[in-house]
Amino acid sequence: MDALKDWFNRYLSDPQVVFLTLFLIIGFGIVIFMGDMLAPVLASVVIAYLLEGLVVVLENKGINRILAVLSVYVAFMAFLLFIFFGVMPSLVSQATQLVQQLPSMISRGHGLLMELPSRYPDYISAAQISDLTSMVRTDVTSWGQSIVSWSLASVVGVLTLAVYLVLMPLLVFFFLKDKDVIVNWLKSYAPRNRALASDVWSEVDAQIGNYVRGKFWEILVVGVVTFITFFLMGQDYAMLLSALVGLSVIIPYVGAVAVTIPVIMVAFFQWGWGADFAWIIVAYGVIQAIDGNVLVPLLFSEVVNLHPVAIMTAILVFGGLWGLLGVFFAIPLATLVHAVLVAWPRTTQQPVA
Secondary structure (H helix, E strand, C coil): CHHHHHHHHHHCCCHHHHHHHHHHHHHHHHHHHHCCCCHHHHHHHHHHHHHHHHHHHHHHCCCCHHHHHHHHHHHHHHHHHHHHHHHHHHHHHHHHHHHHHHHHHHHHHHHHHCHHHHHCCCCCCHHHHHHHHHHHHHHHHHHHHHHHHHHHHCHHHHHHHHHHHHHHHHHHHHHHHCHHHHHHHHHCCCCCCCHHHHHHHHHHHHHHHHHHHHHHHHHHHHHHHHHHHHHHCCCCCHHHHHHHHHHHCCCCCHHHHHHHHHHHHHHHHHHCCCHHHHHHHHHHHHHHHHHHHHHHHHHHCCCCCCCHHHHHHHHHHHHHHHHHHHHHCHHHHHHHHHHHHHHCCCCCCCCCC
């Protein structure tokens, strides 16, 4: 008890530490217990935070903030319209075609795989190929039934999404336009002596802002380059696969491995064992290598300084709490935890006599 009392007196007797602790508890509590209800608001805050960097760039060039906000907002809405009316229909169409052609693709794959026993009789047999094909057919059938049931049960979700599509652009605009008013209102409820929280926020603001914006550009660049490459090489479902490859960069390490499976499978079912299949795999490998060795260091050279073990742990923890959003924000949230640990008062080690 004495040790616990000493720890309490050493740390929680500091008003700044108490304020920071309460702020973190309230923030995480709101997200955990009210995240579903406040999802449009939280998403709008993130988008506004992402766009704020562009607004600041325009302000630094001498443009009035209102005009800068309007310019960035109009560009943002144009980008959204392009995604929903230019990209999404093609993605939905290609996804539908892929689902419809899965049985024929499996049959073609079965025929191609049956060539392996004759080539490598000591390593694989025809019975093993048949068992593998049957298992894949069963899984695909179950997966298709799940999609149908999910589609029938998601009518309410579609209506909710429609409401979000109306609310979120409005929220984003007002968050950008009235940023100073909102921030000053929040500050009015905070204690005057909040240097510790300000130090943590300064580091987190720089890290998270650069990370989110850099991740957006990484998704865009990787997706566009992959689409151009696959399209020129005649790869089926080029837009769908390039979208998956672009989004895979959200999840460090794991995303690239997971998206490799559909890329290889679609290429294999399209071309079988041959030069075209080999070239598409080489091209995909080159894209992944450029992303990991050129693009990521260029975009995130001074952003995230976390050990890979910490990153993967954050993905597991926050992904388990908040699903896909938790996975996307795993690194920013891990950065927040790291900043708190760095700023947190520590016991001064006394030299040994």
